[in-house]
Amino acid sequence: MSAARRIAHLDMDAYYASVELLRRPELRGLPLVIGGGRGLARLADYSGRGVITTATYEARAFGLRSGMSLARAAALCPQAVLLPADFDEYRRVSRLFKAAVARIAPQIEDRGIDEIFIELSAHGGDEREAARSIKAAVREATGLSCSIGVAPNKLLAKIASELDKPDGLTMIEEGDLAPRIWPLPANRINGIGPKAGEKLAALGIRSIGELAAADRALLMRRFGAGTGAWLHDAAHGRDERALVTEREPKSISRETTFERDLHPRRDREALSAIFTRLCEKLAEDLRRKGYRGRSVGIKLRYDNFQTLTRDRTLESHTDDARAIRRAAGECLRRAPLERRLRLLGVRVGSLAAAGEAADLFG
Amino acid sequence: MVLVKAKRDELLGPLSAVSGIIERRHTLPILSNVLIDRGAKALSFLATDIEIQITSGTPLEQSGEAHAVTVGARKLVDILRALPDGAEVTLQQQDKRMLVKAGKSRFSLQTLPAEDFPRLSKPAGEVTRFSLEQKTLRRLLGLVQYAMAQQDIRYYLNGLLMLVEDRQLKLVATDGHRLAFASMALEVDLPRQEVIVPRKTVIELSKLLADTEDEVRIELSATQAALSFGSVELVSKLVDGKFPDYTRVIPTQHKNTLTLDREVLRQALLRAAILSNEKFRGVRWVLSDGSLKIVSSNAEQEEAQEELEVTYSGDSLDIGFNVNYLLDVLNNVPGRSVECSFGDSSSSALVTYPSEQNFKYVVMPMRI
Numbered sequence: 001m002s003a004a005r006r007i008a009h010l011d012m013d014a015y016y017a018s019v020e021l022l023r024r025p026e027l028r029g030l031p032l033v034i035g036g037g038r039g040l041a042r043l044a045d046y047s048g049r050g051v052i053t054t055a056t057y058e059a060r061a062f063g064l065r066s067g068m069s070l071a072r073a074a075a076l077c078p079q080a081v082l083l084p085a086d087f088d089e090y091r092r093v094s095r096l097f098k099a100a101v102a103r104i105a106p107q108i109e110d111r112g113i114d115e116i117f118i119e120l121s122a123h124g125g126d127e128r129e130a131a132r133s134i135k136a137a138v139r140e141a142t143g144l145s146c147s148i149g150v151a152p153n154k155l156l157a158k159i160a161s162e163l164d165k166p167d168g169l170t171m172i173e174e175g176d177l178a179p180r181i182w183p184l185p186a187n188r189i190n191g192i193g194p195k196a197g198e199k200l201a202a203l204g205i206r207s208i209g210e211l212a213a214a215d216r217a218l219l220m221r222r223f224g225a226g227t228g229a230w231l232h233d234a235a236h237g238r239d240e241r242a243l244v245t246e247r248e249p250k251s252i253s254r255e256t257t258f259e260r261d262l263h264p265r266r267d268r269e270a271l272s273a274i275f276t277r278l279c280e281k282l283a284e285d286l287r288r289k290g291y292r293g294r295s296v297g298i299k300l301r302y303d304n305f306q307t308l309t310r311d312r313t314l315e316s317h318t319d320d321a322r323a324i325r326r327a328a329g330e331c332l333r334r335a336p337l338e339r340r341l342r343l344l345g346v347r348v349g350s351l352a353a354a355g356e357a358a359d360l361f362g
Numbered sequence: 363m364v365l366v367k368a369k370r371d372e373l374l375g376p377l378s379a380v381s382g383i384i385e386r387r388h389t390l391p392i393l394s395n396v397l398i399d400r401g402a403k404a405l406s407f408l409a410t411d412i413e414i415q416i417t418s419g420t421p422l423e424q425s426g427e428a429h430a431v432t433v434g435a436r437k438l439v440d441i442l443r444a445l446p447d448g449a450e451v452t453l454q455q456q457d458k459r460m461l462v463k464a465g466k467s468r469f470s471l472q473t474l475p476a477e478d479f480p481r482l483s484k485p486a487g488e489v490t491r492f493s494l495e496q497k498t499l500r501r502l503l504g505l506v507q508y509a510m511a512q513q514d515i516r517y518y519l520n521g522l523l524m525l526v527e528d529r530q531l532k533l534v535a536t537d538g539h540r541l542a543f544a545s546m547a548l549e550v551d552l553p554r555q556e557v558i559v560p561r562k563t564v565i566e567l568s569k570l571l572a573d574t575e576d577e578v579r580i581e582l583s584a585t586q587a588a589l590s591f592g593s594v595e596l597v598s599k600l601v602d603g604k605f606p607d608y609t610r611v612i613p614t615q616h617k618n619t620l621t622l623d624r625e626v627l628r629q630a631l632l633r634a635a636i637l638s639n640e641k642f643r644g645v646r647w648v649l650s651d652g653s654l655k656i657v658s659s660n661a662e663q664e665e666a667q668e669e670l671e672v673t674y675s676g677d678s679l680d681i682g683f684n685v686n687y688l689l690d691v692l693n694n695v696p697g698r699s700v701e702c703s704f705g706d707s708s709s710s711a712l713v714t715y716p717s718e719q720n721f722k723y724v725v726m727p728m729r730i
Contacts, residue, residue: 122385287661290641290642317729356539356642356684356728357539357540357683357684357687357725357726357727357728358539358708358710358726358727358728358729359538359539359726360536360538360539360540360541360606360611360710360724360726361538361606361610361611
């Protein structure tokens with residue numbers, strides 16, 4: 001029996017900022033951005049180098065966007081309120097909304113802290129009703145709104161969830177491709193980033209419709225056979241990817257950009273403390289997610305933005321902060337340390353699910 | 363047209379037997395219905411989820427015209443349950459509706475045509491047939507079914523291996539971390555047959571089999587299984603896949619052996635489990651001369667320790683297990699004592715019962 005596939009993409013609206021507003025309702029209605037490192041502040045008073053992780057819709061009205069540097073944001077909207085990110089809280093609320101959805105539709109692909117794909121094929125015919133009850137359940141569990149797109153596949157569902165934000169519900173059928181998807185800019189397709197966008201623009205392709213009308217062979221020549229074919233398929237709304245309901249991470253990492261560039265020798269103490277803290281946080285992440293890793297790597301970004309990584313493999317899997325710190329320290333000694341550092345990151349890879357019984361047939 | 367007039371319980375029994383497999387939400391609306399088939403001398407109910415089909419009937423005294431129709435199963439069950447015990451119920455078709463009448467209660471249900479109802483065919487081609495007592499099959503399933511995988515991507519583990527060979531019926535279930543094996547002698551010589559029965563079928567079957575000596579007739583083909591017992595006939599598709607070679611993972615050479623009182627061990631594990639990590643459920647077995655310590659600790663570094671005096675003179679061992687896997691076997695397999703044998707701390711442990719010679723349970727250790 002091959003019933004039509006119906007996949008929903010659920011995206012929480014202005015997620016971090018919305019979670020903050022739950023706790024600080026007095027900030028409602030003000031332009032609010034999440035980012036930076038310290039307490040509540042006016043954006044105008046911010047002098048660091050952080051970026052916006054989320055902006056409320058009020059802040060977006062001033063042109064503020066996630067990913068924008070806070071310095072630039074302060075120039076555009078100095079009166080905006082700035083709050084530091086509280087990832088522990090965002091993760092807690094994330095678990096709440098995912099559990100609420102799972103009670104209605106258990107097959108879920110986790111796409112991160114604020115978005116999921118949901119299998120709705122079994123709700124044949126009444127996915128709109130299912131999506132409505134999911135929205136209601138999310139609101140009841142968290143007090144937050146989300147936007148849902150329902151479509152025959154993941155690609156279109158992801159595009160659809162963006163069409164009516166915030167608090168939207170958009171249904172896309174096969175026949176909606178030309179009237180509703182084709183007029184959209186090509187970069188609405190998840191996977192077409194700035195570079196591919198520029199390359200397409202150079203070919204005179206700006207909308208998804210223009211991409212669909214483009215010569216497949218030409219796309220395959222310009223972008224390589226795989227990417228070219230994918231671009232063309234995507235523009236035609238073709239996407240057969242299954243939901244990945246169990247995702248095994250390849251590595252888990254933590255990184256931080258310093259308030260000011262630090263010199264490996266002159267700021268040795270400060271750097272060492274930050275380094276140790278990163279490893280402790282990372283070990284906590286590993287334990288919380290239930291993994292141990294056998295490879296430890298570091299990432300350095302120098303003041304000239306040059307980035308470098310070093311890795312080493314351990315004797316056995318670990319989730320111990322000291323073991324990670326030791327290995328990361330050894331990696332650091334193999335890196336040139338003449339320039340000032342801007343960013344430091346630690347990564348643990350070659351993961352094994354900790355504490356899982358060994359495999360009988362392995 | 364009156365389909366049947368019968369006591370509530372005569373209808374509710376067979377209807378409940380078949381309606382357990384109906385999925386709440388389905389892409390095909392008719393699959394939430396039950397097919398009511400009025401034959402000359404019997405009334406039967408039939409439900410399906412496309413993978414499994416169950417029929418159960420009740421004999422009728424009055425003969426009547428053959429007729430079949432489908433109605434929403436859950437609603438019909440709810441209505442019959444809500445009627446008083448011993449109520450006389452009439453099911454009657456009127457145009458495209460089915461009337462349920464009892465005393466002064468009347469219900470009018472929408473119907474869908476019986477011709478549209480999907481049916482599974484019985485096993486065909488080369489079919490292996492044998493029968494055993496219902497309570498024997500029920501007991502055998504109980505020994506192994508808890509070890510089946512659930513929604514594993516290795517889809518062939520989401521079921522039970524049913525193997526007929528060497529005049530024996532062998533059942534094997536595993537989720538890849540532990541494995542349960544049970545066998546029994548068959549009275550007849552049969553050609554070798556190996557099938558994987560889907561998890562849902564196994565669970566439904568365990569619910570429906572009664573604790574009686576009445577027989578259950580089993581038919582296995584390469585793609586379908588049929589089991590008939592009492593008034594029930596169950597047809598199920600089989601899992602199309604290759605079950606892993608279980609004989610390879612049942613250890614035969616473990617020398618470090620100890621015998622424990624099942625209940626004493628079970629209670630000790632239940633207590634230790636309280637402070638085991640909620641997600642990984644690990645407990646350590648620390649074995650030395652004459653002593654077994656069961657130790658657990660959780661993410662908050664709280665610790666539990668249970669010490670049992672045992673007759674043990676094997677190697678000193680420190681080996682971790684998922685406590686759920688140990689409790690599963692102790693909870694599901696009765697018997698006064700259990701025998702546990704070990705290789706080293708990285709090899710599987712074997713759990714057997716002196717009172718169940720044809721049962722084996724293998725569990726892999728975990729690093730703690």
